[in-house]
Amino acid sequence: MVMGSENLILRIDGLQSEEDRMDVKRALEDVAGVKWVCVDGEAGTAVVIFDPERTPQDNLINVVMEMGYAVKRFFSG
Template sequence: MGSENLILRIEGIRSEDDRLEVKKILESINGVSWVCVDGTAGTAVVVFDPDHTPQDELINAVMEAGYTVKRFFNC
C-alpha cells in the first residue's frame, strides 16, 4: 500500500466541533490512514492511499460538508 500526504487549506473551521467534524469526515473515507486538523491554522493533513482514494474525493467530502477548500498541496 503506497501513501501520499495532502495538505488542505480550509475556510470555515470556527470551533472545536468544526475541527472534529472535518477530521471525522476525512477519517471515514476508505484509503485514509491518518488525519490531523489544525483549527487555528485552518489546515488538514491527510495521509491516504491514492490507489484507493483520489484526492478529489477528499476535497469534495470537505466541501460537501459546507467548508471551503482554498488550496491544497501534495507532499
C-alpha cells in the same frame, strides 16, 4: 512516508470551533484509504495521509466541501 501513501494538505476556510475541527477530522477518517488525519482549526488546515490507489485527492476535497467549507489544495506530494 508510508509505502503506497500520499500526503495532502488542505486549506479549509470556515472552521469556527473545536466541534467543526472534529467533524472534519471524522469525515476524512471515514473515507476509504485514509490512514491518518490531523486538522488544525486555528491554522485552518488539514493534513491527510492516504492511499491514492483507494481514494483520489478530489474525493477528500469533496468530502470537506460537501460539509459547507471552502477548500483549497495547499500541498500534495
